[in-house]
Each structure stands twice: as structure tokens, then as C-alpha cells.
Amino acid sequence: MISRRRLLSLAGASALLAACGSNTGRGDDGQALKQWYHAYGEPGVQQAVERYAKAYAKTPVDVQWNPGDYDSKLATSLLSGGGPDVFESTPQLSSVRAGQLVPLDDVFGDAKSDFSESILATHTVDGKIYGVPQAVDMQMLFYRKSFFTQAGVQPPSTVDELVDAARRLTTGSVKGLFAGNDGGGGVLGGPALWSAGLDYVRDRQVGFDDPLAATAVGKLRELYTSGSLLLGAVKDWAEPDAFVQGLVAMQWTGLWAVPAVVKALGDDFGVLPFPALSSSGKPSVPVGAFGAMVNAKSKRIDEAKDFVKWLWIEKTDYQEDFNLSYGFHIPPRKSISEKASKLTSRPAADAVKFVRDNAKASNPPDWTSVMRTAFNDAVSRVVRDGAPADAELKAAAGVARDELKRLYG
Amino acid sequence: MRNGRAFWLFVGPFAAGLLVFVYVPIGWSLLLSFFDARNTVTPTEFVGLRNYADMLTDGPFLSSLGTFSVFAAFIVPLTFVLALALALLVSQISFMQAFFRSVFFLPTACSYVVASLVWKLSIFNGLRSGLANTVLGWFGADPVAWTVSTSPPWYWLVLVTLRLWLQLGFYMILFIAGLQRIPAVLYEAAALDGARSWQAFRFVTLPQLRTTSVAVLLLLLIGAYQAFDEFYNVLGTDRGYPPFARPPLIYLYYTALGSGGQDFGHGSAGAVILTLLIVGVTLLQGRAVRR
Structure with missing residues (x-):
């Protein structure tokens, strides 16, 4: 009992403290788009995604790195208005039904045919695409x-x-x-x-x-x-x-x-x-791929979509860097995966072949x-x-x- | 007037915190339990008692309640007896009493998560090099997959020893406090009447410890039904939680907050059922102990 009471008072105190400070570190509160990632294990990924966000000229973007139980945290934050504008996840039928996600079909443009069909299928619910695949695992x-x-x-x-x-x-x-x-x-x-x-x-x-x-x-x-x-x-x-x-x-x-x-x-x-x-x-x-998605409760859906389009459709060099410079993923875009030299040597080349011939969605939207x-x-x-x-x-x-x-x- | 202000100064922040972080969520979850609240905390579809009916016919939820009634039935008496025994031993020794008291109390300060990881990863891992398996190896036994094997269910050994280690000291301290409040004259009178040590324990110590015992039993029982941390950390994996030894709270956690299937209606209904169960068992037990 004692510990619970202490915890409560600590929680109260920290809430007061948090109210005093700014959590963006950029000064212009409310101006920056909020983007969430789960914590990648490979060193360098966090610095990389922060670098990408900084390079976006149109809107400031704050990257939040989320160690721990990312799925639960994300799911809970999508219920309230305080969640991220842009985040990575795989779409679930239930979240689509609950109107939590923004369809991103118009973000793809001509690039759609460049994405691997089986991967795109895992981000598609009722014919609409809800995520731009970032990296295939x-x-x-x-x-x-x-x-x-x-x-x-x-x-x-x-x-x-x-x-x-x-x-x-x-x-x-x-x-x-x-x-x-x-x-x-x-x-x-x-x-x-x-x-x-x-x-x-x-x-x-x-x-x-x-x-x-x-x-x-x-x-x-x-x-x-x-x-x-x-x-x-x-x-x-x-x-x-x-x-x-x-x-x-x-x-x-x-x-x-x-x-x-x-x-x-x-x-x-x-x-x-x-x-x-x-x-x-x-x-x-x-096979599964995290995709960049846009929160339907975001107040800045258009800006968020523009950012997703810029980062994951237009900046192909970032996608290549993100997939191949840190851990080891297959770029979801054929034009990038085909020319990636890292993926042509033996065990990795086998993996690429398996994905082409034997891929099954590890986490389909309606499962x-x-x-x-x-x-x-x-x-x-x-x-x-x-x-x-x-x-x-x-x-x-x-x-x-x-x-x-x-x-x- | 000044007294009144001081009162609110001290009580106000705590009361506000209690209201905002405890009572409002409790009320909200009660509300949610009557709605179809999938992927939303502001539901619109009132379903009456349907969530309750669903949970009361939900196999995994009922089996988790059953499992934890059994778990409580043996962890509660076991902790009670061992904590009392420790308290008696520690309060009877005449040297280094403070040292032993602290040593036994110390594990209480350890986090459940940290202790779970130590138990799971170093003491009871399934490799030949794990501590428990190394000891088994001295006797020529094969390594045991402690947290994996379900026949025999070795994971109970891991979970029960962990819980005992973490909480014995705390209940020991409660008993020591209780023991210190027993007037020495009672023991002197008993000794004059020819009571031996067992009789003194049976007719003086135990009755005098009644209030402490009731409190300890209640806390233990509530603790058993609220089990979460060590179970989640020892048996949970990134693929979810296995269907055995699944505490009700873990099942409800996955129901309400599991990725993609946020079902606050059923989760809240389950939480209310669990609360009622704890309250009911507590009242029954209080009545039985007080007589």
C-alpha cells in the first residue's frame, strides 16, 4: 500500500513537472509533426531517422523513439488525440474499421508498381492501402x-x-x-x-x-x-x-x-x-514489413501525408540507407532491392529468392x-x-x- | 481556519491525484464494461450485460480464474507459515537481530522485473550452464527446461520461489511488529501455569497475532489474484503469453491492450468480475477468521 501511495504522489509530481517543460526541444510547440518509431536494435537507425526528419524542409518533424512494448503503446495513443501524426506499424483490420488510419493510395502515385505486390498486399484492407512499406523482414x-x-x-x-x-x-x-x-x-x-x-x-x-x-x-x-x-x-x-x-x-x-x-x-x-x-x-x-502510416486523428493529415510521400516514396536514397546500412532488411521497392549489392551474395540472395517465391504474410490485416x-x-x-x-x-x-x-x- | 488550509494543503494534491488517476479510471472502466468498446474509449454502442455474459462463458478467462484460485490456495498459506516462522526465529535470536531482519527484508526492495529476469535468465534457464541445471549436473541429471516444460510443470517452482523470495521479508516484518506488541507478562503468566513453548505459541502468540494475521492473509490473497509482473516477465515471450499459468490480469491485459484487438468492453467487464471476486473472497475470509 505504501509503495502504491508513493508511486501515486511521484506520478503527480512528475505530471506537474512535465507540464512546465517543453517536450519537443525545438521551441515552436505544436508546429512540428510527430513521428514514432519502435526501437530498432541495430545501432545507428535512430540517428539515421532523425537525420532524415531534419532534412525535411517543409515542416519540422520530431522523431520519437519508443523502446518497450511499442504495439500496446501505439494502439493506446491512437485512441486519444495525443498520438503521433506519422508512425510505423502494420495495418490491422480492426484499426481500419475503427477509423484510426488514413488511406494512402494517393501518396504512391506512379511508384506503386515499384513496390513488391505481396508486401503491398499486407498493407491493403478492402482495396485501400494504409501503409507505405519501409523495410521487409x-x-x-x-x-x-x-x-x-x-x-x-x-x-x-x-x-x-x-x-x-x-x-x-x-x-x-x-x-x-x-x-x-x-x-x-x-x-x-x-x-x-x-x-x-x-x-x-x-x-x-x-x-x-x-x-x-x-x-x-x-x-x-x-x-x-x-x-x-x-x-x-x-x-x-x-x-x-x-x-x-x-x-x-x-x-x-x-x-x-x-x-x-x-x-x-x-x-x-x-x-x-x-x-x-x-x-x-x-x-x-x-514475411512482414512495417509501413509508414498516418493517424486519422491527426490535425494535420495533409502535411503528414506530404511528409510520408517525401520520405518513403521520393527519397529512394533514404530507403536504401535505412534498409541496408544498419541492420539487414530487403527494400520493398524492386528498383532498390535489385541493385543492392549486399543482397546478391549467398545467404542474403537466398533470402531474397525465398521472399519472391515462398512469402507468406506473417501478420495479415485480418488476423x-x-x-x-x-x-x-x-x-x-x-x-x-x-x-x-x-x-x-x-x-x-x-x-x-x-x-x-x-x-x- | 488555518487548520483547514493546512489540511487541504497536505491532503489536496494526494486526493486530487487519487481522484484523477484512480477513481476516474475505475468509473470509466465500469462504464466501458457496458459498451461495445473495441478500439475506442468513447464508445457509443450500449450492450448492457453482454460483455459480462461473454466473459463468464469465456473459456480462457474462466480457466485463468480457476488457475489462480488454486495458486492462491497454496501460495497464501505457504507464505503465511514461512513468514511467521521466519519472524519467530528472527525475534528469538539474541545476536545480530537487526542484521538478520535486514537480510530477510532486503529482497522486498528488489523490483519484480529485475528478479524475474534473474530467475529466468540465470538461475532457471534451460541451458546446461544455468545455475539450477549446473547443480543438477553434479548429480548426473539432464538439464531441465524450467520455464518451458509443462509436464511436469516446473514453471511453478520458478514462479513460487521467486514470489516467496520477494515477499517473505515484507510479511516477516509485519509479523515481527505484531510479535513485539505482545506483552511479556502474558508469556510469564503462561510459564507460571506450566505452558511449554508450543503451548505458549498456540495459546498466547497465535491469538495475540490475530489482527496481524488477518491483515497478512488479506494482503496475500489480493496479491495472489493481482499477480502480473513476474508471470509476464518469466513466461511471456514476444509471441504472447502461453495458455497455462496465465493470471487473470495478464489475460485481461492482452484482451484490452493487445495489439490490433483492443477490446476495452470485455477487458473492463473482466476487471470488474475479478474485483468482485477479490472483494467476495476477502469478505468471506474476514468473516471466517473473525468468527
């Missing part, structure tokens, strides 16, 4: 070539081969595969569906209400119980630490990890998409958090508790069907 399977040669194992091209390879590559101190500390259910749920030719949502219908889904998710259970997964690593799947430290022969992580892996392992690694389950399925890689929670819960129960996959997925499909009905009518 994707996930894939990294494997250690020398471990495979030593064990006499071929890179897997089906899910069964993947399970088998993970088992055969597990020795005393090395595990076969690391796919997240939750046992793979979180990141591999989508790829498992795609491996069987299914999807989260397809044509406004539940995409995984199919007996094959149970088989596909059952494979993740097989992986989990085989004892070949690394579990409880210090850094989770998004960081390549377990892989570069030689704790595993394979790890599911993202394109962003390529520079760190190259630095540690040289060319002793390769990359693969998540393999197909059977002939009806296809290999897949989850809402209610559906995601129901699906992830079901997968987690199947994988970790051994719950019957068909019943669990059927229940999740029921939740998703209700939600789709509510959204699409």
Missing part, C-alpha cells in the same frame, strides 16, 4: 553446414526430413533445432499451416479448418517430444546467439541475424525456408489478436501438453470464424 531456418556434413545429414526439404535431421543432429551438448523458448509453437505455427497448403485466413474464411492442419501441427509436437529442441535459452529465437555459440545445428530466426552470423561463422551456414509437409503444401517464409491468441493457445497446448490437435484447432477455428463474421459481417 523475414524469418527462415539457419543451418550449420559443418554439423550437417559431420552427421551425414542433408538439408531438409520436407517436414519429416526436418524432424529427422533435428533428431540425428542432437548429440551430447548440441541440440538439433532452436525455434524459440516456447518449444516452437509461437513462431512455427504459421509455417506449419503453410507447409500443408493452408493459411490463417483465406478469402475472409478461416484457413485452417482442415484435418491437414492437425497433421501439420502434430509435426511440431513430434519435434518437441523428440528431445532435439533447445529449450530455455538465454536469448530467444530472434537473436542468433544459440546458433553462433554452437548450441544448436539449426535455428529459426530472421534475415536481420545474417550479419551477426556471418561475422561469427563465416560461410559455415546456409539458410532454408520452412519445408513443405507434403506435395500439396509449399515451403514458406513468414486479429483474438484469433491469434486462440490459435497460439491451441498450438501451445498441442505442442507442449500433447492435447489432441484436431479438437484444439477446431475450437480455435470456431473463435476465428466468429471474429471474421463480426469484422466482415
Whole structure:
């Protein structure tokens, strides 16, 4: 009780203090457009986006860098009038329905055809585009070539081969595969569906209400119980630490990890998409792109749109810098990605090819958090508790069907 | 007159803060619980009790309430007994009492988030090099994925030890304060009547600690239902929270504030249900203890 009371009085005090000061640092309060980014892990990105904003001559732009739970913070701020004018995110059907986003079709102009169609599709709701894709991220399977040669194992091209390879590559101190500390259910749920030719949502219908889904998710259970997964690593799947430290022969992580892996392992690694389950399925890689969006509650929508157009459509040199100078992303514009020399060498070139041939939206606009929670819960129960996959997925499909009905009518 | 001004000077800012940051949000959330408030905090579509009906038939929410009733049923007595035992031990030793009191109290000053990360990343990580697994290794056992495995559910060991470590000291201090208020003459009288130490504890200490015990039980119970920090930090990942050991508050947090699915109507209805449950259990318990 005491601590809560103290916290409250501290909060009161800081609110008073905040009221006294200006938070823009530019002096002309209310003049600057507010632009939000989540905190990129790569050094230099923050300085870069601040540099871009400063170079915009028409309107002053204040960049806010947001460490921590960006999605929740952004979602909450979009409810009030105090949110950013321009921000990065992926559009959700529910936010479009709630009228929180401004359609940006007119911002694109002729440049529209230069953006990769599959990426643009993830920013499109009911035929309107709500975000200008900034940088493409994707996930894939990294494997250690020398471990495979030593064990006499071929890179897997089906899910069964993947399970088998993970088992055969597990020795005393090395595990076969690391796919997240939750046992793979979180990141591999989508790829498992795609491996069987299914999807989260397809044509406004539940995409995984199919007996094959149970088989596909059952494979993740097989992986989990085989004892070949690394579990409880210090850094989770998004960081390549377990892989570069030689704790595993394979790890599911993202394109962003390529520079760190190259630095540690040289060319002793390769990359693969998540393999197909059977002939009806296809290999897949989850792909997503943050896009620049405009807040519908902003009082300066036109200025915000002008800025987005300038930064992400006209200044192609900034897009190239943003994508390739710090971390490792694929520029969403074909004209830039095709001439990027960094993306023509081996592992990165493979990734570009996967995105072209095997891309699946990791976070489609009509896959809402209610559906995601129901699906992830079901997968987690199947994988970790051994719950019957068909019943669990059927229940999740029921939740998703209700939600789709509510959204699409 | 001067007294009145001083009163408002001291109480005013706090009362204003309480009003703005506590009572208005509580009232607002009560209001939201009767509306279809998706992606908005100024809803227009009144739905009556539908959100409540939805939450009361919502599988994950009910199972989280169930899980946490079980969690409370064992964390509350466990903390109570251990804190009382510690308090008795510390108040009986005659040397370095202040030192031991401080040592046991110190973890209370540690942040839940920091402690969660220490527990998750260094003590109970799943690698061979984790502290717990290193100790297991001395006995030739295989490493255990403490926070991942659901059969057996080792994560409870992680969460319960963490919570005990963090809060035992605080309740120990409450008990020590209670113990110090028991007049020594009672023990002398009991000793004259031939009471042994167990009898003195049973017939003098325990009854005299009744008020303290009631307070401690209440705080523990409320704390158990309000669990959030260590669960979120130990079991949560960037892909969300697993369906087991999910405290009601975490479920409500994802319902109301999860990205893309901001549903303040259902979230608020759940929060009201949880509040009523805590109030109900607290009243029942108060009645049972007071007799």
C-alpha cells in the first residue's frame, strides 16, 4: 500500500513537472509533426531517422523513439488525440474499421508498381492501402553446414526430413533445432499451416479448418517430444546467439541475424525456408514489413501525408540507407532491392529468392489478436501438453470464424 | 481556519491525484464494461450485460480464474507459515537481530522485473550452464527446461520461489511488529501455569497475532489474484503469453491492450468480475477468521 501511495504522489509530481517543460526541444510547440518509431536494435537507425526528419524542409518533424512494448503503446495513443501524426506499424483490420488510419493510395502515385505486390498486399484492407512499406523482414531456418556434413545429414526439404535431421543432429551438448523458448509453437505455427497448403485466413474464411492442419501441427509436437529442441535459452529465437555459440545445428530466426552470423561463422551456414509437409503444401517464409502510416486523428493529415510521400516514396536514397546500412532488411521497392549489392551474395540472395517465391504474410490485416491468441493457445497446448490437435484447432477455428463474421459481417 | 488550509494543503494534491488517476479510471472502466468498446474509449454502442455474459462463458478467462484460485490456495498459506516462522526465529535470536531482519527484508526492495529476469535468465534457464541445471549436473541429471516444460510443470517452482523470495521479508516484518506488541507478562503468566513453548505459541502468540494475521492473509490473497509482473516477465515471450499459468490480469491485459484487438468492453467487464471476486473472497475470509 505504501509503495502504491508513493508511486501515486511521484506520478503527480512528475505530471506537474512535465507540464512546465517543453517536450519537443525545438521551441515552436505544436508546429512540428510527430513521428514514432519502435526501437530498432541495430545501432545507428535512430540517428539515421532523425537525420532524415531534419532534412525535411517543409515542416519540422520530431522523431520519437519508443523502446518497450511499442504495439500496446501505439494502439493506446491512437485512441486519444495525443498520438503521433506519422508512425510505423502494420495495418490491422480492426484499426481500419475503427477509423484510426488514413488511406494512402494517393501518396504512391506512379511508384506503386515499384513496390513488391505481396508486401503491398499486407498493407491493403478492402482495396485501400494504409501503409507505405519501409523495410521487409523475414524469418527462415539457419543451418550449420559443418554439423550437417559431420552427421551425414542433408538439408531438409520436407517436414519429416526436418524432424529427422533435428533428431540425428542432437548429440551430447548440441541440440538439433532452436525455434524459440516456447518449444516452437509461437513462431512455427504459421509455417506449419503453410507447409500443408493452408493459411490463417483465406478469402475472409478461416484457413485452417482442415484435418491437414492437425497433421501439420502434430509435426511440431513430434519435434518437441523428440528431445532435439533447445529449450530455455538465454536469448530467444530472434537473436542468433544459440546458433553462433554452437548450441544448436539449426535455428529459426530472421534475415536481420545474417550479419551477426556471418561475422561469427563465416560461410559455415546456409539458410532454408520452412519445408513443405507434403506435395500439396509449399515451403514458406513468414514475411512482414512495417509501413509508414498516418493517424486519422491527426490535425494535420495533409502535411503528414506530404511528409510520408517525401520520405518513403521520393527519397529512394533514404530507403536504401535505412534498409541496408544498419541492420539487414530487403527494400520493398524492386528498383532498390535489385541493385543492392549486399543482397546478391549467398545467404542474403537466398533470402531474397525465398521472399519472391515462398512469402507468406506473417501478420495479415485480418488476423486479429483474438484469433491469434486462440490459435497460439491451441498450438501451445498441442505442442507442449500433447492435447489432441484436431479438437484444439477446431475450437480455435470456431473463435476465428466468429471474429471474421463480426469484422466482415 | 488555518487548520483547514493546512489540511487541504497536505491532503489536496494526494486526493486530487487519487481522484484523477484512480477513481476516474475505475468509473470509466465500469462504464466501458457496458459498451461495445473495441478500439475506442468513447464508445457509443450500449450492450448492457453482454460483455459480462461473454466473459463468464469465456473459456480462457474462466480457466485463468480457476488457475489462480488454486495458486492462491497454496501460495497464501505457504507464505503465511514461512513468514511467521521466519519472524519467530528472527525475534528469538539474541545476536545480530537487526542484521538478520535486514537480510530477510532486503529482497522486498528488489523490483519484480529485475528478479524475474534473474530467475529466468540465470538461475532457471534451460541451458546446461544455468545455475539450477549446473547443480543438477553434479548429480548426473539432464538439464531441465524450467520455464518451458509443462509436464511436469516446473514453471511453478520458478514462479513460487521467486514470489516467496520477494515477499517473505515484507510479511516477516509485519509479523515481527505484531510479535513485539505482545506483552511479556502474558508469556510469564503462561510459564507460571506450566505452558511449554508450543503451548505458549498456540495459546498466547497465535491469538495475540490475530489482527496481524488477518491483515497478512488479506494482503496475500489480493496479491495472489493481482499477480502480473513476474508471470509476464518469466513466461511471456514476444509471441504472447502461453495458455497455462496465465493470471487473470495478464489475460485481461492482452484482451484490452493487445495489439490490433483492443477490446476495452470485455477487458473492463473482466476487471470488474475479478474485483468482485477479490472483494467476495476477502469478505468471506474476514468473516471466517473473525468468527
